Amino acid sequence: MSFLSLSHLEKTFGTNRVVKDFNLSVEKGEFISLLGPSGCGKTTVLRMVAGFETPTSGGIVIDGQEVTGLKPNQRNIGMMFQAYALFPNMTVAENVAFGLKVKGVAKDKRDARVEEMLRLIGLPEMGGRYPFQLSGGQQQRVALARALAPSPRVLLLDEPLSALDAKVRVSLRNEIREIQRELGITTIFVTHDQEEALSMSDRVVVMNGGIAEQVGAPFEVYNRPSTRFVATFVGTLNVFDGAVTGPQSVTLAGVPVTLAEPVEASKGATVALALRPEAVQLGRVEGADVVLPATIESVEFLGSIIRVRARAGGSVVALDTFNRMDAPPPAIGAETEVSLHARDLIVLAG
C-alpha cells in the first residue's frame, strides 16, 4: 500500500480537460517530480493534492485516509510556492510558528520548534527579521521551514526555485533534497526544468497535455523514454530516419544496423531512431557500428563539456565530448567523422 495515491484524477475547467486519468502511487519518503512543459497541468495536479482544486473525478488517498473531499486546512500537508508567499507582516520566527500556533502548540514548545527549524535551514539568527529584509534564497528557505514546522504528511513544492538566480537555485535544490532525506518526508516537486527533476528525484513523472506520459527513475526516463514526447522533452536528442529491413534490423543513412531490441514496424517502413548527444563520438571509433562522414557546423565550449553540432547522415547531429587539455575542440567547417553504437539507439514509437 503506497503512502500517497492519486487514482484516475481528472480536472476539467469549463470544457478544457486539463488533467486526464492521472495515476500515481508514491511511497513514504519518496521524492517525486512532476516534469512537463508550461500548461501541461502540473500545478493543477499539485493543487488537487493540496485541496485548492476539487477533482472533477478520481480520488486522493494520503496514508490510508481518503482526502479528496477535505479542505486544504484539514489535510496536514506543507506547501511551498514559487514566490515564497511569506506573511509580510510577520517576522521570520512568526512565519515559521504560524502552523504550530494554528495547531495550538504551547509557546515554549513552539519556540523550541521554530529554533530547530531555523537551524535546519541554516538561518538560526534570522528569527527577528521581516521577510523583506531577506534575500530571495533566504525567503524560500524560511518558506520551507514554515511548511515543515507542523510536521506535514506530504510536502508539495510548486517551482520553488524558478524565481531564484542560477547559483542559489543549484545550492538550494541540494539543500532541499538533503533536508527532505533527513526528515524522510514524502515530497512532490513541480518543475519544468528537466535538470532539476533528473538531479533531485527518486522518480520523475513526465507530463504532457494533462497526461502522465511516463513515470520512472531519472535514469530510466532519460535512457528508456517510453514515448516520443518523453524522449524529446527530457534531454537533447538526435533523431535519424531508419528504414526497416527486418524484425530487428534497419538501415541508417545507408548503413545496415542490428538493433538491441526488435522494432514494431513492418519491413520497408520508416522509424525514428534517437540518440543522445553523449552517445555520439567524434572521429572514427574502434568497434563502432556506424561511422558517418561529418562536417562541423558549430562548437559550443561549456567548460567540462564541449557541445558540437555536425552535419552527418542527412541531418544535424549534436554531440557532447568532455573537455581535455590535450585535445582542443574541432574547427568549424572541418571535415571529420562521427561514430555511434547500435545499442545506444532508441526507437521512438508513434
Added chain:
Amino acid sequence: MTDWLSPTEWQAVALSLRVAFWATVISLPLGIWVAWLLARREFPGKQVLNGLVHLPLILPPVVTGYLLLITFGRRGYVGQFLDQWFGIVLAFRWTGAVLAAAVMAFPLMVRAIRLAFEAVDPKLEQAAGTLGASPAWVFLTVTLPLILPGVLAGAVLAFAKAMGEFGATITFVSNIPGETQTLPSAIYAFLQVPGGDAQAFRLVIVSIAVAMGALIASEWIGRRVARRIGGLG
C-alpha cells in the same frame, strides 16, 4: 470653541460628527464583506452588485434621497416593515441621516477596501490554509492585517463624505434643527436667511477643517500602505 459657535451651529456640527461616525461604523463590516465579494469571488450577478454599490456615486443625490424616502419612508415597503416589527422610524430622524450618509459614502469605502483586498496575494491565504488555518483564522491573522491600512483609508474617506453629504440627506430626512440639520444643511439654511452669512462662514471653516483633517489622515495612512508594499518587494 463652544462660545465661538452658537448653540445651533454647535448642534449641527455635533450632529454631523455623530451621523458620520455611525454611518462609517455601521457600513464598515458590510463594506468589507462587499469589497471581499467583489475582489475575490466569482458569482452570477457580480456586475449587478458592483453597479448597485456604485449607483449613489453617479445618481443625483436628490434621486438617491428620493429612492430612500420611497423605500424607507413610513409608507415605503421596508420603512413600514421596520416601523411595525421593530418600531424603527428612519424618515425625518437623525438615524435616517445616518442611512443616507452611509449609502452615499458606501461606494468610496468599498472601492478603497477592494483595492486593498486585490493587493493581497491569494497565495498568502493559500499558504495559511495549508498550514492548517481555517478560513476565519486566515482572514483574521493574514488578510485583515494586510488590508487594514486600506480599511482605515476607506473609513476616513467614508467619514469625510458622510460629513459633507447634503442632497440625499435633505431629501430623505429634511432639515430639522437638532434632529436632522447636519453641517451642510445648516450652512444651506443660514444662507437662506438675510444676515446668516457670518454663521454660514463659521460652519464653512469647520467643514474645511474636518475635510483637511480627513485628507491628512488618509494621506498618512496611504504612506504607510506604500511603505508596507515597498517592504513586500
